Amino acid sequence: MIETHQLTRRFGSRTAVEALTFSIPKGSIVGFLGPNGAGKSTTLKMLAGFLPPTSGTARVGGLDVVTDSLAARRLIGYMPESVPLHPEMRVREYLSFRAEIKGITRQRDAAVDRALELADVADVAARLIGELSKGYKQRVGLADALVARPPLLILDEPTEGLDPNQILRFRDMLKRLGAEHTIFLSTHIMQEVEAVCERVVIIHKGHIAASGPLEEVRAKMTGASATWS
Protein backbone atom coordinates (compact mmCIF):
# COMPACT_ATOMS: atom_id res chain seq x y z
CA MET A 1 0.00 0.00 0.00
CA ILE A 2 2.92 2.33 0.79
CA GLU A 3 6.37 2.04 -0.73
CA THR A 4 9.14 4.52 -0.17
CA HIS A 5 12.54 4.47 -1.78
CA GLN A 6 15.40 6.63 -0.55
CA LEU A 7 12.87 9.21 0.61
CA THR A 8 14.70 12.33 1.77
CA ARG A 9 13.63 15.75 2.98
CA ARG A 10 15.92 18.64 3.78
CA PHE A 11 15.04 22.03 5.23
CA GLY A 12 17.90 24.28 4.21
CA SER A 13 21.05 22.71 5.56
CA ARG A 14 19.15 20.47 7.98
CA THR A 15 18.23 16.96 6.89
CA ALA A 16 14.96 15.90 8.49
CA VAL A 17 14.77 12.42 6.98
CA GLU A 18 17.29 10.69 4.78
CA ALA A 19 17.02 7.74 2.44
CA LEU A 20 13.97 6.14 4.02
CA THR A 21 13.11 2.88 2.29
CA PHE A 22 10.26 0.83 3.67
CA SER A 23 7.02 -0.74 2.59
CA ILE A 24 3.66 -1.24 4.24
CA PRO A 25 1.47 -4.08 3.02
CA LYS A 26 -2.17 -3.54 2.21
CA GLY A 27 -4.51 -4.35 5.07
CA SER A 28 -1.99 -3.96 7.87
CA ILE A 29 -1.89 -1.67 10.87
CA VAL A 30 1.60 -0.27 11.21
CA GLY A 31 3.05 1.78 14.04
CA PHE A 32 5.55 4.52 13.32
CA LEU A 33 7.84 5.19 16.26
CA GLY A 34 10.71 7.55 16.84
CA PRO A 35 11.94 10.11 19.34
CA ASN A 36 10.77 13.69 19.01
CA GLY A 37 12.45 15.28 16.03
CA ALA A 38 13.22 11.93 14.40
CA GLY A 39 11.28 12.86 11.28
CA LYS A 40 7.95 11.09 11.81
CA SER A 41 5.66 14.00 10.99
CA THR A 42 7.84 15.05 8.06
CA THR A 43 7.58 11.55 6.65
CA LEU A 44 3.81 11.40 7.12
CA LYS A 45 3.38 14.82 5.50
CA MET A 46 5.36 13.64 2.47
CA LEU A 47 3.25 10.48 2.21
CA ALA A 48 0.06 12.52 2.49
CA GLY A 49 1.17 14.92 -0.24
CA PHE A 50 1.47 17.91 2.09
CA LEU A 51 5.21 18.23 1.68
CA PRO A 52 7.29 17.40 -1.39
CA PRO A 53 10.36 15.23 -0.84
CA THR A 54 13.76 16.68 -1.63
CA SER A 55 14.68 13.40 -3.29
CA GLY A 56 13.55 9.80 -3.40
CA THR A 57 10.08 8.51 -4.07
CA ALA A 58 6.96 7.51 -2.21
CA ARG A 59 4.12 5.55 -3.74
CA VAL A 60 0.67 4.98 -2.32
CA GLY A 61 -1.37 2.26 -3.94
CA GLY A 62 1.19 2.25 -6.74
CA LEU A 63 0.78 6.00 -7.37
CA ASP A 64 3.65 8.42 -6.95
CA VAL A 65 2.69 11.03 -4.34
CA VAL A 66 4.43 13.79 -6.32
CA THR A 67 3.81 13.05 -9.98
CA ASP A 68 0.36 11.56 -9.39
CA SER A 69 -0.47 13.57 -6.33
CA LEU A 70 -4.23 14.06 -6.70
CA ALA A 71 -4.93 10.40 -7.46
CA ALA A 72 -2.66 9.29 -4.63
CA ARG A 73 -4.33 11.66 -2.17
CA ARG A 74 -7.74 10.21 -3.01
CA LEU A 75 -6.47 6.96 -1.49
CA ILE A 76 -5.46 8.63 1.76
CA GLY A 77 -7.30 9.81 4.82
CA TYR A 78 -4.79 11.98 6.67
CA MET A 79 -5.19 13.08 10.25
CA PRO A 80 -2.40 15.52 11.16
CA GLU A 81 -1.00 15.95 14.64
CA SER A 82 -2.97 19.14 15.20
CA VAL A 83 -6.35 18.54 13.63
CA PRO A 84 -7.34 21.72 11.79
CA LEU A 85 -11.01 21.92 12.74
CA HIS A 86 -13.36 24.87 12.39
CA PRO A 87 -14.63 25.53 15.93
CA GLU A 88 -17.53 27.66 14.73
CA MET A 89 -19.00 24.83 12.63
CA ARG A 90 -21.22 22.00 13.79
CA VAL A 91 -19.80 18.51 13.42
CA ARG A 92 -22.15 17.33 10.68
CA GLU A 93 -21.84 20.63 8.83
CA TYR A 94 -18.04 20.42 9.00
CA LEU A 95 -17.92 16.84 7.73
CA SER A 96 -20.31 17.66 4.91
CA PHE A 97 -18.09 20.59 3.98
CA ARG A 98 -15.01 18.37 4.05
CA ALA A 99 -16.77 15.71 1.98
CA GLU A 100 -17.62 18.34 -0.62
CA ILE A 101 -14.00 19.47 -0.79
CA LYS A 102 -12.98 15.85 -1.26
CA GLY A 103 -15.25 15.59 -4.26
CA ILE A 104 -18.09 13.57 -2.80
CA THR A 105 -21.06 14.80 -4.78
CA ARG A 106 -23.41 11.86 -4.60
CA GLN A 107 -24.78 10.44 -1.38
CA ARG A 108 -22.82 12.93 0.66
CA ASP A 109 -25.19 12.67 3.61
CA ALA A 110 -24.74 8.90 3.68
CA ALA A 111 -20.96 9.30 3.59
CA VAL A 112 -21.13 11.74 6.50
CA ASP A 113 -23.43 9.42 8.47
CA ARG A 114 -21.03 6.55 7.94
CA ALA A 115 -18.02 8.62 9.09
CA LEU A 116 -19.95 9.83 12.15
CA GLU A 117 -20.72 6.23 13.09
CA LEU A 118 -17.24 4.85 12.40
CA ALA A 119 -15.54 7.58 14.40
CA ASP A 120 -18.09 7.33 17.18
CA VAL A 121 -19.20 10.97 17.02
CA ALA A 122 -22.79 10.54 15.88
CA ASP A 123 -24.02 11.68 19.30
CA VAL A 124 -22.41 15.11 18.85
CA ALA A 125 -23.27 15.58 15.18
CA ALA A 126 -25.30 18.71 15.92
CA ARG A 127 -22.84 20.26 18.37
CA LEU A 128 -20.40 23.08 17.71
CA ILE A 129 -16.88 21.71 17.31
CA GLY A 130 -15.48 24.43 19.56
CA GLU A 131 -17.55 23.11 22.46
CA LEU A 132 -16.29 19.54 22.21
CA SER A 133 -13.76 17.82 24.46
CA LYS A 134 -10.30 16.99 23.16
CA GLY A 135 -11.29 13.34 22.68
CA TYR A 136 -14.31 14.24 20.59
CA LYS A 137 -12.30 16.72 18.54
CA GLN A 138 -9.77 14.01 17.78
CA ARG A 139 -12.55 11.69 16.67
CA VAL A 140 -14.05 14.42 14.47
CA GLY A 141 -10.61 14.63 12.88
CA LEU A 142 -10.74 10.89 12.33
CA ALA A 143 -14.23 11.17 10.86
CA ASP A 144 -12.83 13.73 8.44
CA ALA A 145 -10.10 11.28 7.44
CA LEU A 146 -12.74 8.59 6.91
CA VAL A 147 -15.45 10.52 5.11
CA ALA A 148 -14.22 9.83 1.58
CA ARG A 149 -13.76 6.10 2.37
CA PRO A 150 -10.02 6.04 1.63
CA PRO A 151 -8.29 2.65 1.76
CA LEU A 152 -5.32 4.14 3.64
CA LEU A 153 -5.41 6.08 6.90
CA ILE A 154 -2.34 8.08 7.92
CA LEU A 155 -2.69 9.22 11.51
CA ASP A 156 -0.12 11.46 13.17
CA GLU A 157 -0.20 10.84 16.92
CA PRO A 158 -3.95 10.41 17.01
CA THR A 159 -4.15 9.77 20.76
CA GLU A 160 -1.93 12.66 21.82
CA GLY A 161 -3.55 14.54 24.68
CA LEU A 162 -6.32 12.02 25.31
CA ASP A 163 -7.03 10.63 28.77
CA PRO A 164 -6.59 6.87 29.40
CA ASN A 165 -10.26 6.06 28.78
CA GLN A 166 -10.29 8.04 25.56
CA ILE A 167 -7.09 6.28 24.48
CA LEU A 168 -8.65 2.86 25.04
CA ARG A 169 -11.72 3.90 23.11
CA PHE A 170 -9.63 5.24 20.26
CA ARG A 171 -7.55 2.05 20.24
CA ASP A 172 -10.66 -0.12 19.93
CA MET A 173 -11.78 2.08 17.08
CA LEU A 174 -8.47 1.61 15.27
CA LYS A 175 -8.79 -2.17 15.59
CA ARG A 176 -12.24 -2.03 14.03
CA LEU A 177 -11.08 0.26 11.25
CA GLY A 178 -8.16 -2.07 10.56
CA ALA A 179 -10.60 -4.60 9.14
CA GLU A 180 -11.24 -2.32 6.17
CA HIS A 181 -8.29 0.04 6.02
CA THR A 182 -4.54 0.02 5.94
CA ILE A 183 -3.47 2.19 8.85
CA PHE A 184 -0.11 3.90 9.34
CA LEU A 185 0.03 5.74 12.65
CA SER A 186 2.68 7.51 14.61
CA THR A 187 2.34 7.44 18.35
CA HIS A 188 4.19 8.12 21.57
CA ILE A 189 2.59 5.14 23.26
CA MET A 190 4.35 1.83 22.74
CA GLN A 191 1.59 -0.15 24.40
CA GLU A 192 -0.61 1.24 21.67
CA VAL A 193 1.62 -0.23 19.00
CA GLU A 194 1.79 -3.55 20.85
CA ALA A 195 -1.98 -3.62 21.29
CA VAL A 196 -3.00 -2.54 17.82
CA CYS A 197 -0.22 -2.92 15.27
CA GLU A 198 1.11 -5.93 13.41
CA ARG A 199 4.13 -4.17 12.07
CA VAL A 200 6.37 -1.33 13.16
CA VAL A 201 8.72 1.17 11.58
CA ILE A 202 11.20 2.76 13.99
CA ILE A 203 12.93 5.93 12.85
CA HIS A 204 15.88 7.59 14.54
CA LYS A 205 17.62 10.80 13.49
CA GLY A 206 15.94 10.66 10.11
CA HIS A 207 16.96 7.08 9.34
CA ILE A 208 15.16 3.75 9.58
CA ALA A 209 16.36 1.95 12.71
CA ALA A 210 14.08 -1.09 12.34
CA SER A 211 11.18 -2.14 10.21
CA GLY A 212 9.06 -5.27 9.95
CA PRO A 213 6.57 -7.45 11.78
CA LEU A 214 6.44 -6.55 15.46
CA GLU A 215 7.54 -9.96 16.67
CA GLU A 216 10.41 -10.09 14.22
CA VAL A 217 11.72 -6.73 15.37
CA ARG A 218 11.49 -7.84 18.98
CA ALA A 219 13.04 -11.23 18.21
CA LYS A 220 16.04 -9.69 16.51
CA MET A 221 16.83 -7.79 19.67
CA THR A 222 16.25 -10.83 21.85
CA GLY A 223 18.51 -12.89 19.61
CA ALA A 224 21.23 -10.29 19.75
CA SER A 225 21.26 -10.24 23.51
CA ALA A 226 20.82 -13.92 24.29
CA THR A 227 22.68 -15.95 21.73
CA TRP A 228 24.23 -18.99 23.33
CA SER A 229 27.67 -20.19 22.35
Added chain:
Amino acid sequence: MVVKLHPREHHAAWKDDPAAAASALVDGVEGLTLRSATADGELVNLVVRSTEKGDAVEDLVARCVRAGLGVRAVSPQAGSLERVFHALTGAEGDA
Protein backbone atom coordinates in the same frame (compact mmCIF):
# COMPACT_ATOMS: atom_id res chain seq x y z
CA MET B 1 8.52 -17.32 22.25
CA VAL B 2 11.93 -17.78 20.71
CA VAL B 3 13.36 -21.22 19.95
CA LYS B 4 17.05 -21.37 19.14
CA LEU B 5 17.88 -24.40 17.08
CA HIS B 6 21.17 -25.90 16.03
CA PRO B 7 20.42 -27.68 12.75
CA ARG B 8 23.83 -29.39 12.79
CA GLU B 9 25.89 -29.93 9.71
CA HIS B 10 23.79 -32.61 8.07
CA HIS B 11 20.69 -30.40 7.93
CA ALA B 12 21.48 -28.63 4.69
CA ALA B 13 17.82 -27.71 4.20
CA TRP B 14 17.96 -25.41 7.23
CA LYS B 15 20.86 -23.52 5.77
CA ASP B 16 19.34 -23.26 2.30
CA ASP B 17 15.87 -22.18 3.34
CA PRO B 18 15.33 -21.83 7.10
CA ALA B 19 11.79 -20.51 6.66
CA ALA B 20 10.65 -23.56 4.68
CA ALA B 21 12.39 -25.98 7.02
CA ALA B 22 10.90 -24.27 10.06
CA SER B 23 7.48 -24.27 8.51
CA ALA B 24 7.70 -28.02 7.89
CA LEU B 25 8.76 -28.51 11.51
CA VAL B 26 6.08 -26.37 13.14
CA ASP B 27 3.20 -27.28 10.84
CA GLY B 28 1.05 -29.81 12.55
CA VAL B 29 2.01 -28.85 16.10
CA GLU B 30 -1.36 -27.96 17.49
CA GLY B 31 -1.59 -24.53 19.05
CA LEU B 32 1.61 -23.11 17.56
CA THR B 33 2.04 -20.65 14.73
CA LEU B 34 5.39 -19.91 13.16
CA ARG B 35 5.99 -16.16 12.91
CA SER B 36 9.53 -16.10 11.55
CA ALA B 37 12.68 -18.15 11.08
CA THR B 38 16.00 -16.41 10.69
CA ALA B 39 19.54 -17.72 10.46
CA ASP B 40 21.84 -16.54 13.24
CA GLY B 41 25.27 -17.91 12.48
CA GLU B 42 25.11 -21.66 12.85
CA LEU B 43 21.82 -21.36 14.71
CA VAL B 44 18.31 -20.67 13.52
CA ASN B 45 15.97 -18.50 15.58
CA LEU B 46 12.33 -19.44 15.36
CA VAL B 47 9.69 -17.07 16.65
CA VAL B 48 6.52 -18.98 17.39
CA ARG B 49 3.27 -17.87 18.88
CA SER B 50 1.31 -20.16 21.13
CA THR B 51 -2.36 -19.79 20.37
CA GLU B 52 -3.60 -21.92 23.24
CA LYS B 53 -2.49 -23.39 26.53
CA GLY B 54 -1.33 -26.96 26.54
CA ASP B 55 1.57 -29.09 25.45
CA ALA B 56 2.46 -27.22 22.30
CA VAL B 57 5.95 -26.25 23.44
CA GLU B 58 6.74 -29.77 24.65
CA ASP B 59 5.43 -31.16 21.38
CA LEU B 60 7.65 -28.81 19.41
CA VAL B 61 10.76 -29.67 21.44
CA ALA B 62 10.03 -33.40 21.12
CA ARG B 63 9.64 -32.97 17.39
CA CYS B 64 12.96 -31.13 17.21
CA VAL B 65 14.74 -33.87 19.11
CA ARG B 66 13.22 -36.60 16.96
CA ALA B 67 14.38 -34.69 13.89
CA GLY B 68 17.93 -34.57 15.22
CA LEU B 69 17.93 -30.82 15.77
CA GLY B 70 19.83 -29.36 18.67
CA VAL B 71 17.66 -27.21 20.93
CA ARG B 72 19.83 -24.48 22.40
CA ALA B 73 17.11 -22.43 24.05
CA VAL B 74 13.40 -22.01 24.41
CA SER B 75 12.50 -18.68 25.94
CA PRO B 76 9.65 -16.25 26.15
CA GLN B 77 10.08 -13.21 24.02
CA ALA B 78 11.78 -10.96 26.50
CA GLY B 79 12.43 -8.05 24.21
CA SER B 80 9.53 -5.70 24.78
CA LEU B 81 9.02 -3.06 22.16
CA GLU B 82 10.05 -0.46 24.70
CA ARG B 83 13.41 -2.17 25.24
CA VAL B 84 13.90 -2.49 21.52
CA PHE B 85 13.08 1.16 21.06
CA HIS B 86 15.52 2.27 23.73
CA ALA B 87 18.24 0.01 22.38
CA LEU B 88 17.81 1.39 18.87
CA THR B 89 17.35 5.05 19.65
CA GLY B 90 18.81 5.62 23.08
CA ALA B 91 15.67 7.60 23.82
CA GLU B 92 14.43 7.99 27.34
CA GLY B 93 10.72 7.42 27.57
CA ASP B 94 10.02 9.45 24.50
CA ALA B 95 8.76 7.75 21.39
